[in-house]
Amino acid sequence: MRQTTPTPITHPIAQKWPAQHPERLQLYSLPTPNGVKVSILLEEMGLPYEAHLVSFETNDQMSPAFLALNPNNKIPAILDPNGPGGQPLALFESGAILMYLAEKTGQFIPQDAAGRYETLQWVMFQMGGIGPMFGQLGFFHKFAGKDFEDKRPRDRYVAESKRLLGVLEQRLTGRAWMMGDAYTIADIAIFPWVRGLVGFYGAGDLVGFADFPNVARVLAAFVERPAVVRGLAIPARG
Numbered sequence: 001m002r003q004t005t006p007t008p009i010t011h012p013i014a015q016k017w018p019a020q021h022p023e024r025l026q027l028y029s030l031p032t033p034n035g036v037k038v039s040i041l042l043e044e045m046g047l048p049y050e051a052h053l054v055s056f057e058t059n060d061q062m063s064p065a066f067l068a069l070n071p072n073n074k075i076p077a078i079l080d081p082n083g084p085g086g087q088p089l090a091l092f093e094s095g096a097i098l099m100y101l102a103e104k105t106g107q108f109i110p111q112d113a114a115g116r117y118e119t120l121q122w123v124m125f126q127m128g129g130i131g132p133m134f135g136q137l138g139f140f141h142k143f144a145g146k147d148f149e150d151k152r153p154r155d156r157y158v159a160e161s162k163r164l165l166g167v168l169e170q171r172l173t174g175r176a177w178m179m180g181d182a183y184t185i186a187d188i189a190i191f192p193w194v195r196g197l198v199g200f201y202g203a204g205d206l207v208g209f210a211d212f213p214n215v216a217r218v219l220a221a222f223v224e225r226p227a228v229v230r231g232l233a234i235p236a237r238g
């Protein structure tokens with residue numbers, strides 16, 4: 001049988017992160033709540049991909065090679081050598097990447113138009129609400145902001161995070177997942193952040209997590225999924 005040589009990746013990002021398998025989807029990431037959304041989805045899909053570590057310790061996200069793909073210097077980012085029309089597609093913003101992969105494979109998104117838009121609505125809810133608000137709470141509770149004498153910024157993000165958890169609690173009452181029986185990219189967007197809030201940020205007591213039993217139930221089901229367990233550790237941290 002004739003072997004075809006895969007086309008090399010010409011995007012500048014490959015100069016810093018060379019592809020061993022240029023025919024596979026390339027992921028540039030770090031296992032943070034935004035990063036693992038994509039590795040979890042790729043693991044769930046079983047799509048062949050190659051993961052590259054973007055280390056914040058060495059400020060890789062500020063390197064010219066990374067900025068050539070994402071001028072916003074944030075992970076995750078992907079390069080799909082087989083994008084629309086068979087052409088390479090470079091993409092950043094985790095929500096856009098989840099939507100792209102779900103539509104490319106027809107997985108983890110409902111096929112009917114109404115269900116599809118409802119799923120995207122919850123992905124947007126995570127991108128515009130959960131992510132930024134929980135992230136700020138992490139800054140003011142665990143990182144540099146915790147030493148600020150003025151607690152009003154922290155309290156503002158605590159209140160907003162509680163309100164968002166209340167929205168999730170209401171939505172998940174009587175539902176297995178955000179979209180009911182179907183596990184979708186909405187769950188994959190939201191639950192890494194809920195896990196981070198009560199785990200890494202240690203803010204469970206602060207937000208009264210015990211008051212949100214349905215959120216806790218779905219978080220427990222999410223972290224038990226084998227693809228989630230794998231995705232949470234990809235790319236390995238050196």
Ligand SMILES: N[C@@H](CCC(=O)N[C@@H](CS)C(=O)NCC(=O)O)C(=O)O
Binds near residue numbers: 074
């Ligand atoms: N809205 C972006 C946010 C991405 C983001 O904030 N990534 C963080 C890690 S979770 C990052 O790369 N920070 C590096 C930096 O700010 O220099 C997305 O969802 O992709």
